[in-house]
Structure formats: structure tokens, C-alpha cells
Amino acid sequence: MVKITYLGHSAFLLEGSKRVLLDPWIEGNPQSPITLDQCGGADVYIVTHAHGDHGLEDAIKLAKRQGGTIVSIYEIALEASSRGAKDTVGANIGSFFDVNGVKIVLTMATHSSPIGAPTGAIVELDGKRIYHAGDTGVFYDMKLIGKLYKPDLALLPIGGHFVMGPLEAAKAVELLGVKKVIPMHYGTFPVLKGKPNEFVSLLKEKGLEVDVIVLKPGESYEL
Ligand code: ZN
Numbered sequence: 154m155v156k157i158t159y160l161g162h163s164a165f166l167l168e169g170s171k172r173v174l175l176d177p178w179i180e181g182n183p184q185s186p187i188t189l190d191q192c193g194g195a196d197v198y199i200v201t202h203a204h205g206d207h208g209l210e211d212a213i214k215l216a217k218r219q220g221g222t223i224v225s226i227y228e229i230a231l232e233a234s235s236r237g238a239k240d241t242v243g244a245n246i247g248s249f250f251d252v253n254g255v256k257i258v259l260t261m262a263t264h265s266s267p268i269g270a271p272t273g274a275i276v277e278l279d280g281k282r283i284y285h286a287g288d289t290g291v292f293y294d295m296k297l298i299g300k301l302y303k304p305d306l307a308l309l310p311i312g313g314h315f316v317m318g319p320l321e322a323a324k325a326v327e328l329l330g331v332k333k334v335i336p337m338h339y340g341t342f343p344v345l346k347g348k349p350n351e352f353v354s355l356l357k358e359k360g361l362e363v364d365v366i367v368l369k370p371g372e373s374y375e376l
């Protein structure tokens with residue numbers, strides 16, 4: 154079993170035999186239910202890209218204080234290392250690699266990044282596969298991600314403007330063929346207008362049988 158806790162925006166904590174923090178933007182995140190001091194660190198921190206709302210800063214701070222390995226695209230991992238994070242793994246969009254007992258694949262994302270390039274990530278923990286799409290628009294190769302990695306759960310942005318809105322995210326669900334989805338990256342700022350209820354009705358219109366799990370920051374789901 155993997156417990157997934159939403160920390161607001163695109164930040165999630167996965168807890169199983171290991172702790173994994175995904176895009177751990179905590180300080181300055183208006184949705185975060187915890188402070189950095191309450192966070193407790195992780196075995197693995199995955200940072201999908203270097204925009205400020207995806208937690209590179211906090212991953213570096215947490216790794217320095219609590220240990221754990223920062224995983225990101227090569228250039229971002231180098232940056233974390235140059236800023237004092239002792240343990241980093243730089244990778245690229247490719248195939249599974251193992252970090253402290255967690256299997257990870259970085260995947261493509263259609264977005265931008267001030268350092269390196271943006272990614273999503275497939276995370277395999279205790280036999281469960283979770284796809285965190287990072288910040289992205291919809292792209293047809295999500296079909297390939299679904300076919301190759303068969304995620305048990307997808308974490309998809311729905312806020313629009315900088316990322317997919319409900320329309321695109323509903324298409325993403327169709328392409329991925331995934332049966333469980335947690336929406337993210339909405340409501341944090343006024344411009345992120347997409348709402349979970351629009352997303353759910355678009356999925357219904359498509360006739361897709363999908364379990365949409367809407368978590369408030371601080372709430373958890375057990376997979
Ligand atoms: Zn971004």
C-alpha cells in the first residue's frame with residue numbers, strides 16, 4: 154500500500170516502504186498544510202522542473218537537513234549539487250533507474266524550465282506505479298506512457314493557462330488509459346481557473362470510467 158498525501162499545488166508525499174516527495178514546494182505555497190519544519194524529509198525528492206512553484210529550493214533545504222536524494226533532469230541535479238545537496242541523481246527522459254529502492258522514469262512534458270528541460274515522472278513504489286505529469290500541456294505520446302508503464306494512478310494538472318485545463322486533462326486520461334486520477338495544479342493562483350467538477354463532467358461526457366480522487370491539501374488517499 155502506498156499512502157499519497159496532497160501538499161497543495163503539485164506537491165505530494167508518497168509513503169510506503171520509502172518516503173518520496175514530488176515537487177515539494179512548501180515554503181510560500183499558499184495551499185501547503187505543513188511548514189518545512191513539519192515536513193520530515195524523504196528518501197527521494199523528485200523535482201519535475203526548475204520553476205519556483207515546483208520545490209527545487211525546498212528539496213535542497215530538506216535534503217541538507219534531513220538527508221535523502223534529489224532526482225531531476227541532469228542540469229537541475231547539477232544545480233542542486235552545486236548548491237550543497239550531497240546526494241543527487243541526474244537523469245533524463247529515458248528508462249527506469251533505481252534510487253534508494255524507488256524505481257523512477259523521467260517522461261516528457263510540454264512546458265519550459267529555467268534550467269534543463271521539463272519532465273514528468275513515473276514512480277514505482279512497493280509495486281504501485283504513479284505518474285506525476287509535472288507541468289504540461291496534453292500531448293499524444295501520453296498514449297505511449299500509458300501503454301509502456303501502465304500507471305495505477307495519474308496526478309494531472311487541470312488549472313489551465315500554464316498547464317492543461319479540464320478539457321486537455323480529460324483527453325490526457327483517455328490517452329493514458331488510466332483508471333484513477335488525482336487533479337493538481339489548480340486554484341493556487343487566480344489564473345489557474347480549471348476546477349475538478351468541470352474535469353469530472355468532461356470525463357463523464359467521454360463515457361470514461363475513471364475514479365477521480367479530489368484531495369484537499371493535507372488529505373490522503375491509499376493506493
Ligand atoms: Zn512550470
